[in-house]
Amino acid sequence: MPLQVDVTSIIAALIVIVLFVLIILISGLRVLREYERGVIFRLGKVLPKEKGPGIIFIIPFIDRMVKVDLREDYFDVPHQRCITKDNAPVDIDAIIYHKVISPIDSVIKVANWRLAAVGIAQTTLRSVVGDINLDQVLAEREKINTVLQEKLDEVTARWGVKVTGVEIREILPPTSVLDAMIRQMEAERIRRAIVTEANGKRESAILIAEGEKQAMITKAEAKRRALSIRAEGSKQAMILRAEGYAQALERIVSVAKTVDEKTMALQYIETLNKIGDKNARKYVIPSEALEALKQIGRGIPRATNPGKQEDSAK
Known part of the structure; x- marks a missing residue:
């Protein structure tokens, strides 16, 4: 038992x-x-x-x-007041994307790397914003993201953490700056509208001027053609008149060849009578006219004394 x-x-x-x-x-x-x-x-x-x-x-x-x-994660950088290079206060917050690439370093080299990364991000963000003006802060957000990522990655690399991206989520300038920005945007919109309207008017004026130019060219071309046709007609008319004159002269010459000298002398005297002044007291008779008279005198029988004629008859 x-x-x-x-x-x-x-x-x-x-x-x-x-x-x-x-x-x-x-x-x-x-x-x-x-x-x-x-x-x-x-x-x-x-x-x-x-x-x-x-x-x-x-x-x-x-x-x-x-x-x-080891998955990629993110944490928020809370709103903080930053002073720009031109002494303008702005409130900025951001999102930091990260992932652990060395688990041992992330455990033994920092007590709480997330909390430490937030502090480093805030300090780095103030430093980056303090090196640029307000206009650059508002306009160059991507540049701020890149610079902030590079500086954060340099610090977190020794903790075995890789910063994969930084995004500025919100930038809040002072109210006075916001009002000025709104006025500036309105002025810019008005300026663009004026420029657009001016460009439209300019294009319209160019088209109108181009149309008027083409119309003037067309009118000038039509006028030139009309003048050319008119000149051609005048030339043809002058040619026809010249041909008529030539034919008339040929006819006169041919007729003159058949007329004796006495007839020509009478015609010559008649012409002188037409061109002479009826009221003039003096006449200028060319020597050719005297020759013509002589020719006429030779052709007319001389008148004899009637008494002598009777004596000869007896």
């Missing part, structure tokens, strides 16, 4: 030990997802390589695991 008690006790003790070992072993199992890594501290000292993903085992009561998420 005492022997049976001892065997039962031993079996029970073994079962308890096995269960205890199983519990310890089970408690040492960990499951890490694809985007998770485990940084293991063994008796306070970090192991040189992180664990995961999948099922890993840590020694209970000896190892301690810190999970690190």
Whole structure:
């Protein structure tokens, strides 16, 4: 009977030990997802390589695991007052995108890298904004994002964290500056409208002037053609008149050849009579006229004295 008690006790003790070992072993199992890594501290000292993903085992009561998420994440940089280079106050907030690239460094080199990154982002943002004017802050948001990302990445790289992007979410200048910006935008819109209207009028004037020019060219061309046709007609008329004169002269010459000298002399005297002044007291008779008279005199029989004629008859 005492022997049976001892065997039962031993079996029970073994079962308890096995269960205890199983519990310890089970408690040492960990499951890490694809985007998770485990940084293991063994008796306070970090192991040189992180664990995961999948099922890993840590020694209970000896190892301690810190999970690190490798997915890209973001945090907000709260609104803060920044002073620009031209002493204009602006309220700015931003979003910082980041991801862990070294799980061990992100755990052992900084106590809370997210909180530290927020502080660095605020300080860097004030520094970047302080180096530029208000107009540049409002107009060059992408440039601010790039500069802020580069400076943040230089600081967070030693923590095993990569800054993948920075976005300025909101920029709030003072009310007076906002009013001035609104007035400036209205003035710019008015200016653009005036420029557009002026360009339209200019194009319209150009088209009208071009049309008038083409009309003037067409009129001038038509006038030139009309003058050319008229000149051609005048030329043809003059040619016809000249031909008529030539034919008339030929006719006169041919007729004159058949007329004797006496007839020509009479015609000459008649012409002189027409061109002479009837009221003039003096006449200028050319020598040719005298010759003509002589020719006429030779052709007229001389009148004899009647008395002499009778004597000769007797």
